[in-house]
Amino acid sequence: MKEIKDRELLHHYLQAHQIESIFNEEIMPYLSLYSFEQGEYICSQGETSQYLYVLVMGKIKVYTTSAEGKTLILSFKTPLEVIGDIEYVQGIDIINTVEAVSSVCMIGVHHSMLKKFAKDYSPLLQFLLNIITHKFYLKNNSMSFNLMYPVEVRLASYLLSVTFDEHDSPLKGRLSTSRLTDTANLIGTSYRHLNRVIHQFCTDGLVERSKGFILIKDREGLRSLASGNIYE
Helix, strand or coil: CEEECCHHHHHHHHHHCCCHHHCCCCCHHHCEEEEECCCCEEECCCCCCCEEEEEEECCEEEEEECCCCCEEEEEEECCCEEECHHHHHHCCCCCCEEEECCCEEEEEEEHHHHHHHCCCCHHHHHHHHHHHHHHHHHHHHHHHHHHHCCHHHHHHHHHHHHHCCCCCHHHCCEEEHHHHHHHHHHHCCCHHHHHHHHHHHHHCCCEEEECCEEEECCHHHHHHHCCCCCCC
16 A cells, blocks of 8 residues: 555545545545555455545455355445445444455545544535445345356456456456466355366357466457346
8 A cells, every 4th residue: 555645636536536525624634545556455354444445546356254264255346436434334343355456546534533523524424325325235236146146157257357447457358377266265166166167268269278367358258148247
């Protein structure tokens, strides 16, 4: 994480996403802009929650880990999204791990400053209410997705989500094969079965496996198989 000390850029993002009005004048000086590199953790499950983040650029991955150490992908998020909202309202530790899929910019504010200057500010509270209720709706869909859809559909959706971002060309439609074990865990299957599905995708011309990468060859074919990219 790196703080970007550029107030003009911060205000640009506030204006671009039309969220200036959710923050009152007292809290404005305590807003900061942070950048995260691809693969960097924004927050980790079980840690003490300190910041409320608003995603204003890039793509993030949200997943959960069970007591047995099994991980499961919940969703991918693009702007506008909030991280740490439930934790701020409930005063609890971080619920899920959040990782940058691409280069990411977040507007962050410490919980202590929010409680001091914006605890009862109705535009912010209404904004958080809308975000949180939408999250519960999406979480219900994602859990049903993981339970009801076959691995082929889940993998197609995952590949689309993790290898493409409208604002980050370095992703270039490819996934490192060194991350396949993590991929199997995240979509809830075995490494062996994952490889069988990838082999079938190669045979069908959807992807190509070479030089340490899974390269997307037929994005629309994957999108059709993924039924509209359900993880997003």
